[in-house]
Amino acid sequence: MVYGGIPQGSVVMVAGTAGSGKSIFSLQTLCQGARGGEKGLYITFEQEPDDIIEQGREFDWNIDALLKKGSLRIMRMGYPKIQDNGSKAFEKVLEEWRLPKAMSDEIMDEIREFGPKRVVIDSLSTLGSGMRSNIADMMKRDIIKEMIMALKKENLALTIVTSELPRTGDWYSNDGASEFLVDGIVVLHKLSTGMGTSRMISIEKMRKTNHSIAKMPLSIEDGAGIVIRAGE
Numbered sequence: 060m061v062y063g064g065i066p067q068g069s070v071v072m073v074a075g076t077a078g079s080g081k082s083i084f085s086l087q088t089l090c091q092g093a094r095g096g097e098k099g100l101y102i103t104f105e106q107e108p109d110d111i112i113e114q115g116r117e118f119d120w121n122i123d124a125l126l127k128k129g130s131l132r133i134m135r136m137g138y139p140k141i142q143d144n145g146s147k148a149f150e151k152v153l154e155e156w157r158l159p160k161a162m163s164d165e166i167m168d169e170i171r172e173f174g175p176k177r178v179v180i181d182s183l184s185t186l187g188s189g190m191r192s193n194i195a196d197m198m199k200r201d202i203i204k205e206m207i208m209a210l211k212k213e214n215l216a217l218t219i220v221t222s223e224l225p226r227t228g229d230w231y232s233n234d235g236a237s238e239f240l241v242d243g244i245v246v247l248h249k250l251s252t253g254m255g256t257s258r259m260i261s262i263e264k265m266r267k268t269n270h271s272i273a274k275m276p277l278s279i280e281d282g283a284g285i286v287i288r289a290g291e
């Protein structure tokens with residue numbers, strides 16, 4: 060679908076509703092890279108690393124061997140609840156700003172320490188979800204923007220940021236800004252049809268390359284994991 064593959068150094072958003080396969084797609088991409096000698100770092104805000112490993116064991120990706128060899132690392136990022144300690148509104152905003160900033164700093168530190176070529180951030184939607192005020196919305200956008208720019212400077216082969224979409228909506232991200240900052244957007248569709256549910260994949264954007272604009276059928280299969288077959 061991307062003729063010749065995703066350009067080196069791209070930051071690609073994988074967007075889809077819950078259960079559309081974002082985490083499986085991301086993990087599969089990391090395992091594939093790790094088997095080919097590109098270290099992979101998976102940063103999870105949502106699931107425990109053990110859950111992700113168990114999900115990975117459903118498929119023949121050699122996830123345990125890759126973890127053991129140190130070619131794959133899964134890191135959990137926690138989102139501490141902001142205490143309402145009666146502080147003034149302004150201080151609360153500052154506190155809300157501090158957390159995602161501290162987290163994006165921690166992500167960048169981990170990348171510099173581990174030295175991966177492929178990175179997954181699952182999900183971008185959760186990075187800013189602790190922020191509630193309107194001012195915090197703008198700051199969140201700034202922090203995400205800063206992080207995407209920082210990721211582009213890290214000499215990575217590929218960064219995937221996942222974005223959880225509501226079942227209806229006009230945006231690919233819930234901050235309404237990161238779709239303009241990323242180099243590519245891949246959408247995983249889960250469609251209700253007359254006979255049940257079907258899965259599709261499409262590329263909405265991919266800078267610096269030509270790509271298919273067709274929606275292709277996608278399946279999640281025993282063994283392989285995500286499989287896309289052209290012309291079906």
Ligand SMILES: Nc1ncnc2c1ncn2[C@@H]1O[C@H](COP(=O)(O)OP(=O)(O)O)[C@@H](O)[C@H]1O
Binds near residue numbers: 079083084
């Ligand atoms: N072994 C498997 N075989 C086929 N489909 C699976 C398997 N394991 C999980 N799935 C499908 O993948 C979905 C979860 O995918 P996931 O990547 O976690 O979604 P998302 O991250 O988009 O919420 C499940 O709801 C299920 O439909």
Ligand SMILES: [Mg+2]
Binds near residue numbers: 081082083105181
């Ligand atoms: Mg997920």
